[in-house]
Amino acid sequence: MAAKDTTLANYFIPKGTTLMPILTSVLFDKTEWETPDTFNPGHFLDAEGKFVKREYTFVYSSGKRVCLGEGLAKMELFLFFVGLLQKFSFSVPDGVELSTEGVTGITRVPHPFKVYAKAR
């Protein structure tokens, strides 16, 4: 919420206005990411395949504040993904092409899609 009357990039934001930052324009910025519309783990790896945190990777924070659940979320994501990938092989049905297009609201979610999950 704006703590005082503020002018930001020619927009006047009165004190008390609730603000919700949408990060899509940054996370899909064509000048920052080599292939913003494609799943590309290489965006986060250096020449030796080691993880690098890039300046524009701020999924848990966009300023001085930060997500209180970051540690828990990272742990949960790791456990869920590793658990699923160890037990199943995922593939798309013939003729189906997955897309990074989504529906933007409070969070950004993918359009409904079908995948096969085959037990390993």
Ligand code: HEM
């Ligand atoms: C993938 C999972 C998650 C993502 C991407 C995420 C992302 C974010 C982001 C971007 C913010 C706003 C930070 C800011 O003001 O700049 C936030 C705030 C917050 N998140 Fe998360 N979050 C996740 C999971 C969780 C979980 C699991 C919890 C709690 C169990 C949690 C608790 C909170 C709380 C309490 C805040 C408000 C912090 C504050 O404004 O002081 N989040 N989160």
